[in-house]
Amino acid sequence: MAKKLMAPGPVPISPLVLSKFAEPIIHHRTPEFESLLADTLKQLKTVFNTDQPVLIIPGTGSAAMEASLVNTLCDDDKVLCLVSGKFGQRWADMASNFKLNTTIIETEWGKPVDPQLVKNELSKNNYAAVLCQGIETSTGTINPINEIGSIIKKHNSEILFLVDGITSVAVSDINMGSTGVDVLVAGSQKAFMLPTGLSFICLSSLAWEKYQTSNLPKYYFDLGPEKKSNLKNQTRFSSLVSHISALNFVLKEFEGEKLKQRIQYTKSCSSAFQIAITELGLSLLSTQPAPSLTAIKVPKEVDGLKLRKEIESQFNITIMGGQEQLKGNILRIGHMGFIHKQDYIDTLTAINDALSLQDYKISSDQFNTAISNFKLNMGKDYNEYFNY
Ligand SMILES: Cc1ncc(COP(=O)(O)O)c(C=O)c1O
Numbered sequence: 496m497a498k499k500l501m502a503p504g505p506v507p508i509s510p511l512v513l514s515k516f517a518e519p520i521i522h523h524r525t526p527e528f529e530s531l532l533a534d535t536l537k538q539l540k541t542v543f544n545t546d547q548p549v550l551i552i553p554g555t556g557s558a559a560m561e562a563s564l565v566n567t568l569c570d571d572d573k574v575l576c577l578v579s580g581k582f583g584q585r586w587a588d589m590a591s592n593f594k595l596n597t598t599i600i601e602t603e604w605g606k607p608v609d610p611q612l613v614k615n616e617l618s619k620n621n622y623a624a625v626l627c628q629g630i631e632t633s634t635g636t637i638n639p640i641n642e643i644g645s646i647i648k649k650h651n652s653e654i655l656f657l658v659d660g661i662t663s664v665a666v667s668d669i670n671m672g673s674t675g676v677d678v679l680v681a682g683s684q685k686a687f688m689l690p691t692g693l694s695f696i697c698l699s700s701l702a703w704e705k706y707q708t709s710n711l712p713k714y715y716f717d718l719g720p721e722k723k724s725n726l727k728n729q730t731r732f733s734s735l736v737s738h739i740s741a742l743n744f745v746l747k748e749f750e751g752e753k754l755k756q757r758i759q760y761t762k763s764c765s766s767a768f769q770i771a772i773t774e775l776g777l778s779l780l781s782t783q784p785a786p787s788l789t790a791i792k793v794p795k796e797v798d799g800l801k802l803r804k805e806i807e808s809q810f811n812i813t814i815m816g817g818q819e820q821l822k823g824n825i826l827r828i829g830h831m832g833f834i835h836k837q838d839y840i841d842t843l844t845a846i847n848d849a850l851s852l853q854d855y856k857i858s859s860d861q862f863n864t865a866i867s868n869f870k871l872n873m874g875k876d877y878n879e880y881f882n883y
Pocket of ligand 1: 558
């Protein structure tokens with residue numbers, strides 16, 4: 496039996512979207528595909544809330560993170576990396592690999608980046624760019640992107656603000672309209688509700704100006720030729736036809752008010768779930784919990800690695816644990832994708848039952864109250880909002 500996927504990416508996918516992957520392949524250099532691509536690129540701009548082109552990269556989210564650096568920066572540029580978890584660390588590592596001159600502001604995992612620290616650091620050095628996660632998926636924390644962006648731009652409007660929106664685009668208010676954002680990246684296996692394999696990137700006009708002088712090595716991820724090909728309704732290399740066809744289908748379901756409804760649905764799910772967790776007597780890791788996922792602290796007397804494994808092996812639900820220093824200390828549950836009320840109830844039940852296998856008991860009164868409040872707090876179910 497297939498496991499219920501409750502991870503913060505990849506996410507469960509609707510059968511209708513999956514069926515797009517079973518359709519006959521059309522060649523990418525045909526008028527049929529070109530009109531599909533043109534429509535898809537147009538719709539992506541709406542999701543990113545921009546007039547600038549949004550480019551599709553055939554590669555996972557990390558590919559777009561790499562593209563953001565090599566297309567906008569130069570050798571030895573000073574880059575300020577705001578690291579509040581594993582993905583911030585990854586971006587800082589990438590930047591050093593490309594011989595950028597990195598400074599890290601490290602934030603305790605589970606807390607959001609403090610904009611005041613950014614302000615202080617900017618006054619000390621001449622930075623070319625600041626890098627930050629919109630939502631740090633390793634800790635389930637949302638960062639104050641508007642505040643940070645406004646501090647950067649007040650300090651110097653030429654400094655680029657690069658934002659990893661892999662678990663924030665289409666699931667929070669973060670988009671190209673957020674204050675000061677110059678580059679925004681996203682990934683298909685998150686709020687776009689598709690399999691892993693595509694990433695998206697959008698550059699502001701300032702970032703495209705910087706592209707002209709950027710001298711870091713690039714070929715496959717060179718965004719200039721890709722943008723040119725897109726103007727002819729083509730991708731530069733062979734297109735991922737099935738992925739793009741499924742993306743087109745999903746984006747139709749984001750049109751008009753529907754994207755706002757999706758963001759609202761995820762918000763209701765995550766806040767109801769986070770309340771239920773505290774009503775079970777458990778704690779959240781994050782002081783600023785994200786809408787796209789919830790990170791739960793594993794009680795001290797419980798073996799966290801065993802807990803996650805048992806939720807999978809005994810209750811058939813895949814959730815994620817902690818990474819690096821949080822390994823064994825947290826559970827992470829996703830709120831993006833094709834997830835219904837009953838999936839959350841099953842997950843809360845599995846967490847409760849797996850805890851009890853380790854003699855960590857939550858009273859049945861407490862459990863029943865948490866579940867009935869969850870049902871009320873979450874409100875409408877997935878299929879009451881959406882058709883697929
Ligand atoms: C915030 C964030 N950044 C980067 C990544 C890396 O993306 P990928 O694994 O698609 O390369 C992820 C993946 O979970 C993420 O959540």
